């Protein structure tokens with residue numbers, strides 16, 4: 001529903017006011033077209049996990065391709081926000097003209113490494129920050145949550161049921177896409193199925209049983225119109241009513257339906273699933289699945305498995321789509337270089353009392369270092385852009401804060417984890433199909449040792465700096481210190 005007089009016809013204003021205000025200052029000072037380099041990264045992996053699954057690139061590219069202030073955006077900025085005509089005239093012609101390097105969706109990623117690098121005019125790079133973070137923070141968080149769940153359930157199917165509990169509609173559809181990237185098998189959201197080509201699956205609700213008042217009637221009515229039926233058996237009494245009636249209907253209809261199984265949505269899932277398995281087997285339905293749902297997450301599932309629950313498929317909603325135990329990923333977007341008066345890129349650094357928060361300046365690359373003998377990742381290696389770790393015989397990798405933690409790697413492959421996805425404003429990357437993205441993610445995960453993949457207290461995967469990158473960072477810190485010293489001596 002339209003609630004104002006302005007059409008909601010672009011995403012250019014999906015930004016924080018301060019971005020526009022900063023750009024106005026750059027523009028007034030003639031700095032807006034200076035080349036700048038920004039990096040998007042997170043500092044801490046979510047859920048205490050040992051890795052994250054990157055998602056969001058498809059929407060980022062769509063956003064960048066269409067980045068334009070429309071007439072209604074400009075009218076709003078003029079009439080409600082008070083911006084002047086000369087600045088609005090500049091905004092009216094701005095579009096994204098830069099270069100973007102990104103990891104691809106489904107990639108396994110880690111703390112403190114640039115996921116996306118933007119090289120653009122200062123104004124463009126600044127204006128897009130908020131939307132990029134908004135997209136990547138949410139989608140990466142949800143893909144990672146899904147991947148954690150998948151690590152626990154292994155080959156069991158997982159159906160995403162979260163739409164009704166998601167933080168509104170965008171989160172539901174893009175979230176369900178992210179859960180597929182993270183390894184889940186289907187979503188219940190039909191629109192997400194249509195938009196992204198996701199497999200759609202589901203059962204039925206208690207309301208149908210209540211509408212027919214009677215489980216026998218309801219199951220029959222449903223089976224008349226649907227194949228692959230999963231009957232929800234816990235509306236009245238799971239063991240005394242729902243299950244026996246589901247079995248009766250399945251026997252009566254025989255080959256006319258493909259009785260796929262039953263769903264449990266309350267009670268003691270471990271106990272009831274074992275009982276259900278027994279009853280289905282004894283009734284001659286060993287192939288029928290036990291599907292369960294009810295406020296599940298990876299912790300409950302792990303516990304249910306420890307209790308010997310006999311479950312074939314898990315329906316998971318609220319705790320997945322809202323990332324219930326950690327509802328935000330803290331990815332940030334930091335400037336690392338800017339063109340100086342002479343037209344050269346100059347490093348820039350943000351200092352912090354917290355060593356982990358000091359940014360790593362300069363134009364850099366990230367390589368995944370893969371051991372040629374066992375095919376596993378030894379760690380990620382952040383170098384200056386002009387370095388080529390592949391040409392080194394023996395690579396020294398050391399922790400970027402606790403530098404005494406180090407190792408040497410030989411016989412390795414160094415794979416640049418970024419792909420150029422936008423060149424001079426043109427999107428040059430075509431997103432693979434959603435299935436290809438999921439397959440890629442599985443392959444990317446298979447490079448990781450199990451120690452990094454366990455859900456509790458995983459080992460910390462090394463994300464290290466090259467010596468040159470480290471030296472450059474120290475030099476930049478020193479320069480800032482000296483200039484502060486000079487300033488306070490004045």
Ligand SMILES: Nc1ncnc2c1ncn2[C@@H]1O[C@H](COP(=O)(O)OP(=O)(O)OP(=O)(O)O)[C@@H](O)[C@H]1O
Nearest residue numbers: 265266267268269270271294295296300303304307
């Ligand atoms: N055997 C079990 N071990 C651990 N947790 C379980 C087990 N069985 C179910 N659970 C979980 O315990 C919680 C039970 O939720 P709740 O207290 O709402 O009970 P319920 O059976 O769903 O009741 P209601 O009839 O109100 O839906 C759910 O998160 C469910 O996944």
Ligand SMILES: O=P(O)(O)OC[C@H]1O[C@H](OP(=O)(O)OP(=O)(O)O)[C@H](O)[C@@H]1O
Nearest residue numbers: 161205206265293294295296316317318
């Ligand atoms: O528990 P979640 O992980 O969020 O999974 C989704 C939940 O949504 C449905 O319940 P709801 O009570 O909304 O409707 P119903 O009548 O279909 O059970 C479903 O039965 C699940 O319990």
Ligand SMILES: O=C(O)c1cccnc1
Nearest residue numbers: 161188201202203204315
């Ligand atoms: O298909 C289902 O069983 C379903 C879908 C959404 C939410 N809960 C259950």
